[in-house]
Amino acid sequence: MIYAGDMGYGDLNCQNPNSTIPTLNLDQLAAEGMRFSDARSSSGICSPSRFALLTGTYHWRRQHGIVDAFGKPFFLATDITLPQVLKNKGYTTVCIGKWHLGWDWEFKFEATCQPV
Structure with missing residues (x-):
């Protein structure tokens, strides 16, 4: 589980292909693991x-x-x-x-x- 502050939903490439922030390792974790996209x-x-x-x-x-x-x-x-x-x-x-x-x-x- 990665819990990050000050990170927007669209900052990761796996959630926003137009993101200008390189997030290769987080994208790989998201592809191989479990990703929750609706949380409060x-x-x-x-x-x-x-x-x-x-x-x-x-x-x-x-x-x-x-x-x-x-x-x-x-x-x-x-x-x-x-x-x-x-x-x-x-x-x-x-x-x-x-x-x-x-x-x-x-x-x-x-x-x-x-x-x-």
Whole structure:
């Protein structure tokens, strides 16, 4: 699953042959995989829409804004996420990118570099 912000429906060549953006790898994924072309988001901003995608829960049940980089997490310990469901079915999952979903963990190693 690829979840991209600020990408228009017509940006991919597989959906718009007149697109001026080269999207060869995404076009190949679309041709060989499953493509959903009619979807809705519960929010037009990042944190709430990601939360809804990952949990299947309306974002407005928790909050409406963007989570600060070191803010309180959106998720509760009891939330079940799509990656958890997929892992339980034998899939390997990975998250790449910025998520703005909160920061509630401790560092394993504190920074040792001093500012110049």
